[in-house]
Amino acid sequence: MKLLIKGGKVLDPINNIDDVMDVLITDGKITTVQKNINDNEAEIIDATDKIVCPGFIDLHVHFREPGLEYKEDITSGSEAAAVGGFTTVCCMPNTNPAIDNGSVAVYIKDRADKTGLVNVFPIGSITKGQEGKELSPIAELISAGCVAISEDGHTVASSKIMRNALEYSKMFDLPVMCHCEDKQLSREGQMHEGYFSTIYGLTGIPAEAEDVIVARDIMLSRLTGAKVHFCHVSTKGAVELISQAKEEGLNVTCEVTPHHLILSDEIVGDYDTDTKVSPPLRSQEHIEALIEGIKDGTIDCIATDHAPHHFEGKDCEYDLADFGISGLETAIAVIMDKLVDNNIITITKMVELMAVEPASILGIDKGTLNEGNLADITIIDPELTKDVDTNNFYSKGKNTPFKGSTLKGWPIMTIVNGRIVAHDGVVI
Known part of the structure; x- marks a missing residue:
């Protein structure tokens, strides 16, 4: 299985990456991080104007x-x-x-x-x-x-x-x-x-x-x-x-x-x-x-x-x-x-x-987008604005002083070991 994250701003401080790039994931691992990757076999994730992080x-x-x-x-x-x-x-x-x-x-x-x-x-x-x-x-x-x-x-x-x-x-x-x-x-x-x-x-x-x-x-x-x-x-x-x-x-x-x-x-x-x-x-x-x-x-x-x-x-x-x-x-x-x-x-x-x-x-081998690493990736939409609604929490605990606050900049996709586990606030 392949995923191709296209056009996001990739931030990987360990590798000094701070640029619009693509990330290719194959069988749960990061294959490559570079510009303009094309792979017809991959599922495309459009990350335009999004932040792609370890x-x-x-x-x-x-x-x-x-x-x-x-x-x-x-x-x-x-x-x-x-x-x-x-x-x-x-x-x-x-x-x-x-x-x-x-x-x-x-x-x-x-x-x-x-x-x-x-x-x-x-x-x-x-x-x-x-x-x-x-x-x-x-x-x-x-x-x-x-x-x-x-x-x-x-x-x-x-x-x-x-x-x-x-x-x-x-x-x-x-x-x-x-x-x-x-x-x-x-x-x-x-x-x-x-x-x-x-x-x-x-x-x-x-x-x-x-x-x-x-x-x-x-x-x-x-x-x-x-x-x-x-x-x-x-x-x-x-x-x-x-x-x-x-x-x-x-x-x-x-x-x-x-x-x-x-x-x-x-x-x-x-x-x-x-x-x-x-x-x-x-x-x-x-x-x-x-x-x-x-x-x-x-x-x-x-x-x-x-x-x-x-x-x-x-x-x-x-x-x-x-x-x-x-x-x-x-x-x-x-x-x-x-x-x-x-x-x-x-x-x-x-x-x-x-x-x-x-x-x-x-001391674990995470926190970076090194090629060959398991693909653990967080994608953030820096412009997404929404209210904190505890009714939508997956946690059983609704106890937050931020309830009702309007916040800007939310995670929109979480990828663990190359698999999308959450998208747009919903567990996959």
């Missing part, structure tokens, strides 16, 4: 299966990823049971393979049951297909156990993805601690709750030499600490979410529980630091932290609501509309943040 990769999603399928399952999550323009996603381990052994990781891989939609990689739990007491069998998790380990949703409170995890992971050159939250500082908090938490009467979570754990894990990275990746960075202090660590040459990377780049804590004043997320939406000072961190290279990539919830988890008082935003189906459009269209970053930078760098962090 498939986007989300390092940080919650598909909830096993155990919490009423919030999301691997099928619905994969559908949301496909429609959202993502060809590869990584599932966090805070499921029930947690991804703390090979059998759960294999289960996730098998379930994802049956959907046949997007590439799904499990991330193993750092400790058994995410209890922070005993390391999970990390070698077993790797053998079962895990591409990283994390305690996301929790922080490993014990510095000794965290050190052991880093030393063990270093033997496999495995990234350790850190959720940085000092629970003693954030406990019972509902939103960012500052002016608006005082005005709105909600218990605040200080930025320092993130900063102190970032500082600790940077020190442990220095001690062990292990790969440390900081999840959903949200504070100015964290950006400064990570920048200093990179200048020192430490093996650290980090991600930021679209909502932390775009939304401030002021929006919480409507008491819309869809704005409740962990870490919380921060003040404008922190947003500006995050954007500067993207521009100067401190922040490596954008990840959604896709956290779908059943409506009952959000249809309640703010202090009782679950933390999390359903982000896969809006991420690309939010970045295109709010950052690219406003000339804050270029489209090429977006591709680096959402395809090239995630692949590099994971």
Whole structure:
């Protein structure tokens, strides 16, 4: 089977491609990328005035299966990823049971393979049951297909156990993805601690709750030499600490979410529980630091932290609501509309943040349109404008603060392993 993507603006930062070109796909792999390809046997995809990119990769999603399928399952999550323009996603381990052994990781891989939609990689739990007491069998998790380990949703409170995890992971050159939250500082908090938490009467979570754990894990990275990746960075202090660590040459990377780049804590004043997320939406000072961190290279990539919830988890008082935003189906459009269209970053930078760098962090052979690679491709219409309608979400989670927003620049086709899996907002 052949596909021929014609006349799109091809962006492949690794190969320094930024030009109107054609992409030929044969039997699921990229055959060639060049101008004016003709092949009478190929199915033609007209990409005129569209952006053709390496498939986007989300390092940080919650598909909830096993155990919490009423919030999301691997099928619905994969559908949301496909429609959202993502060809590869990584599932966090805070499921029930947690991804703390090979059998759960294999289960996730098998379930994802049956959907046949997007590439799904499990991330193993750092400790058994995410209890922070005993390391999970990390070698077993790797053998079962895990591409990283994390305690996301929790922080490993014990510095000794965290050190052991880093030393063990270093033997496999495995990234350790850190959720940085000092629970003693954030406990019972509902939103960012500052002016608006005082005005709105909600218990605040200080930025320092993130900063102190970032500082600790940077020190442990220095001690062990292990790969440390900081999840959903949200504070100015964290950006400064990570920048200093990179200048020192430490093996650290980090991600930021679209909502932390775009939304401030002021929006919480409507008491819309869809704005409740962990870490919380921060003040404008922190947003500006995050954007500067993207521009100067401190922040490596954008990840959604896709956290779908059943409506009952959000249809309640703010202090009782679950933390999390359903982000896969809006991420690309939010970045295109709010950052690219406003000339804050270029489209090429977006591709680096959402395809090239995630692949590099994971050490997987993706994020580029190299000839011979499996054809994972995201096609974006930069002029397509439409409203965010949660009724059309494939995700079971409808919890997004962007609902009703009009956004410009949407993914219109997702190709995984040479097969079209989503087109014009519909799963194929």
